Amino acid sequence: xxxxxxxxxxxxxxxxxxxxxxxxxxxxxxxxxxxxxxxxxxxxxxxxxxxxxxxxxxxxxxxxxxxxxxxxxxxxxxxxxxxxxxxxxxxxxxxxxxxxxxxxxxxxxxxxxxxxxxxxxxxxxxxxxxxxxxxxxxxxxxxxxxxxxxxxxxxxxxxxxxxxxxxxxxxxxxxxxxxxxxxxxxxxxxxxxxxxxxxxxxxxxxxxxxxxxxxxxxxxxxxxxxxxxxxxxxxxxxxxxxxxxxxxxxxxxxxxxxxxxxxxxxxxxxxxxxxxxxxxxxxxxxxxxxxxxxxxxxxxxxxxxxxxxxxxxxxxxxxxxxxxxxxxxxxxxxxxxxxxxxxxxxxxxxxxxxxxxxxxxxxxxxxxxxxxxxxxxxxxxxxxxxxxxxxxxxxxxxxxxxxxxxxxxxxxxxxxxxxxxxxx
Amino acid sequence: xxxxxxxxxxxxxxxxxxxxxxxxxxxxxxxxxxxxxxxxxxxxxxxxxxxxxxxxxxxxxxxxxxxxxxxxxxxxxxxxxxxxxxxxxxxxxxxxxxxxxxxxxxxxxxxxxxxxxxxxxxxxxxxxxxxxxxxxxxxxxxxxxxxxxxxxxxxxxxxxxxxxxxxxxxxxxxxxxxxxxxxxxxxxxxxxxxxxxxxxxxxxxxxxxxxxxxxxxxxxxxxxxxxxxxxxxxxxxxxxxxxxxxxxxxxxxxxxxxxxxxxxxxxxxxxxxxxxxxxxxxxxxxxxxxxxxxxxxxxxxxxxxxxxxxxxxxxxxxxxxxxxxxxxxxxxxxxxxxxxxxxxxxxxxxxxxxxxxxxxxxxxxxxxxxxxxxxxxxxxxxxxxxxxxxxxxxxxxxxxxxxxxxxxxxxxxxxxxxxxxxxx
Numbered sequence: 001x002x003x004x005x006x007x008x009x010x011x012x013x014x015x016x017x018x019x020x021x022x023x024x025x026x027x028x029x030x031x032x033x034x035x036x037x038x039x040x041x042x043x044x045x046x047x048x049x050x051x052x053x054x055x056x057x058x059x060x061x062x063x064x065x066x067x068x069x070x071x072x073x074x075x076x077x078x079x080x081x082x083x084x085x086x087x088x089x090x091x092x093x094x095x096x097x098x099x100x101x102x103x104x105x106x107x108x109x110x111x112x113x114x115x116x117x118x119x120x121x122x123x124x125x126x127x128x129x130x131x132x133x134x135x136x137x138x139x140x141x142x143x144x145x146x147x148x149x150x151x152x153x154x155x156x157x158x159x160x161x162x163x164x165x166x167x168x169x170x171x172x173x174x175x176x177x178x179x180x181x182x183x184x185x186x187x188x189x190x191x192x193x194x195x196x197x198x199x200x201x202x203x204x205x206x207x208x209x210x211x212x213x214x215x216x217x218x219x220x221x222x223x224x225x226x227x228x229x230x231x232x233x234x235x236x237x238x239x240x241x242x243x244x245x246x247x248x249x250x251x252x253x254x255x256x257x258x259x260x261x262x263x264x265x266x267x268x269x270x271x272x273x274x275x276x277x278x279x280x281x282x283x284x285x286x287x288x289x290x291x292x293x294x295x296x297x298x299x300x301x302x303x304x305x306x307x308x309x310x311x312x313x314x315x316x317x318x319x320x321x322x323x324x325x326x327x328x329x330x331x332x333x334x335x336x337x338x339x340x341x342x343x344x345x346x347x348x349x350x351x352x353x354x355x356x357x358x359x360x361x362x363x364x365x366x367x368x369x370x371x372x373x374x375x376x377x378x379x380x381x382x383x384x385x386x387x388x389x390x391x392x393x394x395x396x397x398x399x400x401x402x403x404x405x406x407x408x409x410x411x412x413x414x415x416x417x418x419x420x421x422x423x424x
Numbered sequence: 425x426x427x428x429x430x431x432x433x434x435x436x437x438x439x440x441x442x443x444x445x446x447x448x449x450x451x452x453x454x455x456x457x458x459x460x461x462x463x464x465x466x467x468x469x470x471x472x473x474x475x476x477x478x479x480x481x482x483x484x485x486x487x488x489x490x491x492x493x494x495x496x497x498x499x500x501x502x503x504x505x506x507x508x509x510x511x512x513x514x515x516x517x518x519x520x521x522x523x524x525x526x527x528x529x530x531x532x533x534x535x536x537x538x539x540x541x542x543x544x545x546x547x548x549x550x551x552x553x554x555x556x557x558x559x560x561x562x563x564x565x566x567x568x569x570x571x572x573x574x575x576x577x578x579x580x581x582x583x584x585x586x587x588x589x590x591x592x593x594x595x596x597x598x599x600x601x602x603x604x605x606x607x608x609x610x611x612x613x614x615x616x617x618x619x620x621x622x623x624x625x626x627x628x629x630x631x632x633x634x635x636x637x638x639x640x641x642x643x644x645x646x647x648x649x650x651x652x653x654x655x656x657x658x659x660x661x662x663x664x665x666x667x668x669x670x671x672x673x674x675x676x677x678x679x680x681x682x683x684x685x686x687x688x689x690x691x692x693x694x695x696x697x698x699x700x701x702x703x704x705x706x707x708x709x710x711x712x713x714x715x716x717x718x719x720x721x722x723x724x725x726x727x728x729x730x731x732x733x734x735x736x737x738x739x740x741x742x743x744x745x746x747x748x749x750x751x752x753x754x755x756x757x758x759x760x761x762x763x764x765x766x767x768x769x770x771x772x773x774x775x776x777x778x779x780x781x782x783x784x785x786x787x788x789x790x791x792x793x794x795x796x797x798x799x800x801x802x803x804x805x806x807x808x809x810x811x812x813x814x815x816x817x818x819x820x821x822x823x824x825x826x827x828x829x830x831x832x833x834x835x836x837x838x839x840x841x842x843x844x845x846x847x848x
Contacts (some may be wrong), residue, residue, distance in 0.1 A: 073458045074524045079527040082527065085520045093494070100499060100506045103506065104501075115540075162540075
């Protein structure tokens with residue numbers, strides 16, 4: 001959060017007025033019924049034994065989908081300012097119900113919308129970023145209540161327009177509020193126990209991690225294993241807020257703690273295996289070898305907000321032609337093909353190929369850099385099982401292999417076994 | 425609206441910036457589906473031919489009931505601050521959908537909540553009164569849009585808490601905005617054609633009035649014929665705003681115009697006959713004749729927000745005892761009896777009687793004062809038909825007779841005929 005120079009002193013003085021605060025965030029499934037809201041209220045009340053509590057909540061269950069449906073009954077392309085204002089009512093409803101419930105339990109509670117609290121964002125609709133939080137208002141609110149219930153996912157512009165934060169919005173609200181109130185932890189309550197070495201529904205041996213680094217979680221999320229939105233994790237890293245992913249229905253469990261992982265390398269190289277089947281591979285064949293060809297493709301796709309991954313270029317020296325191959329999200333495939341077909345003649349390319357029979361299987365670990373034996377073991381594990389690797393990409397914290405979609409789960413399981421991830 | 429002294433100049437200057445504005449209000453049934461919202465948008469678009477439009481809307485159909493149900497699933501006695509905040513989402517949803525719909529029709533539209541516009545109220549929940557409207561914000565908004573869609577029924581306190589205005593809230597919002605923006609008219613769109621001489625479902629001869637005075641409408645509303653809430657009418661009278669009650673589904677009709685009725689007496693003494701069957705009569709018998717007895721009863725009932733009407737006291741000189749009789753709304757009867765039973769021994773009274781077999785039939789007209797022949801014709805009409813009059817009460821603009829409930833409709837019809845109300 002960037003404070004204006006004049007606002008900075010006020011914010012600092014407000015921060016000194018703030019008591020120690022626990023910051024808790026509950027997602028839509030955690031508040032989808034009155035029984036669940038009561039359960040959340042009980043968790044909040046229990047936490048009050050250790051000081052004041054700030055709770056961020058999402059909209060109840062499928063309220064957001066219902067509101068979106070209303071908007072789309074109205075028009076295919078709803079005005080974004082109005083859509084944001086409409087969607088904000090989802091969280092507005094859930095905060096009032098949780099505050100009401102807390103009041104019936106004799107808790108001094110109070111709900112606030114982003115408008116009321118002063119969660120200021122950019123003037124961008126449907127995916128605004130938080131610019132500033134009025135710490136003074138936080139300090140004022142906690143002078144008259146013990147549990148402050150804040151609407152996630154929403155913000156307000158300097159002009160008073162309501163915005164929404166887009167994907168991962170409520171997580172982001174919670175982290176921003178933890179940062180603004182100087183809280184050490186931000187507890188993200190969800191419907192799983194925490195972060196696992198792999199998807200426990202597919203790999204029964206998958207182990208719950210008690211700790212993982214920000215970087216690893218971001219990698220895992222980007223690779224398809226999303227428990228918390230990478231954007232919220234980045235914000236937590238930036239402000240040094242320790243995230244704890246916990247199960248709403250097992251509040252006594254500590255869950256997985258996400259921090260800078262400074263001393264983590266010494267005890268663990270690898271944190272997990274992630275699988276992402278919602279991917280497709282696209283290739284544009286026989287492009288003349290000219291500088292800037294790849295950039296033109298990336299730019300044309302970026303204009304339509306299509307993110308590409310694992311781009312690779314193979315050059316045939318004899319023909320002087322390139323093949324450019326990359327992966328995109330499956331949902332972006334039809335539009336990607338359309339754009340490439342347009343570019344094809346313009347660039348003098350011969351053909352556009354698409355392959356939907358792919359999946360990404362990735363090994364993630366903060367301590368894998370500089371350990372080539374990890375890659376070697378990964379490739380031989382797949383090779384011994386006759387699983388063909390279609391593409392490879394690696395970074396500081398991950399190695400991703402593209403394999404046939406039908407073999408992805410088997411590949412993940414073999415890798416989990418080979419690296420003995422079930423053991424601490 | 426009371427402006428602070430310093431705010432007054434700003435408000436006046438803002439008022440000068442305001443273009444001529446049509447103020448329209450649509451109730452919940454007028455926006456209960458997307459098809460109806462589209463119809464409302466068409467009415468708004470048509471009106472834009474004559475200048476800018478401010479539209480006040482209620483929550484869609486039964487949204488408010490749904491939100492109340494949610495609150496009552498949570499607790500029998502929801503916290504009122506939270507309840508008001510929760511209920512405000514009903515209008516918040518409908519304004520965004522109407523603004524979206526207008527945008528699809530190429531109308532430069534914008535939705536605003538009471539919070540965003542600055543409709544300031546008392547710090548009282550569930551029935552707040554409007555204190556001030558930021559005319560500056562109105563002027564600013566109309567500089568960037570042609571149709572401003574405002575949430576009815578809601579307000580905000582100086583502290584930023586969300587309030588609701590209680591019964592007749594959206595009508596009141598519309599009138600207050602008409603007053604604040606200097607509009608001459610405030611059009612209340614509803615599902616009837618306007619105000620009739622009597623209930624057209626019961627008296628087919630009932631005639632649609634093209635004009636009626638504020639005072640008569642208030643009397644008729646209080647007597648059971650409610651098309652527009654008396655509170656909104658009082659506010660319109662105070663600010664000289666002419667109300668027009670119109671049918672959403674016959675927008676080409678002028679409806680009924682409600683104004684001060686200054687020149688009305690010359691052409692019409694009587695405007696209508698109203699019937700109210702949701703009434704009960706209560707009597708406390710043989711109360712010792714002491715000063716202040718009636719006041720004690722009224723006070724005890726007022727503490728529970730029970731409004732009494734048609735109170736009368738009959739004194740038996742020989743016994744030195746009083747019978748006190750009055751009417752209350754049927755729904756208040758059980759609690760009224762309970763309170764009177766408690767007061768009975770305390771006051772030395774003998775008995776409490778209740779009579780549910782009653783109805784009020786009232787003749788309303790701004791021009792009836794000083795015309796005793798009207799009362800005479802009324803009583804003889806009922807007497808000739810052998811309808812027994814249980815109680816009578818009269819004021820400047822109305823005469824009310826309490827009759828047996830089963831005879832009320834017949835009485836109203838006879839009176840309508842006797843005074844030839846079907847004729848202009």
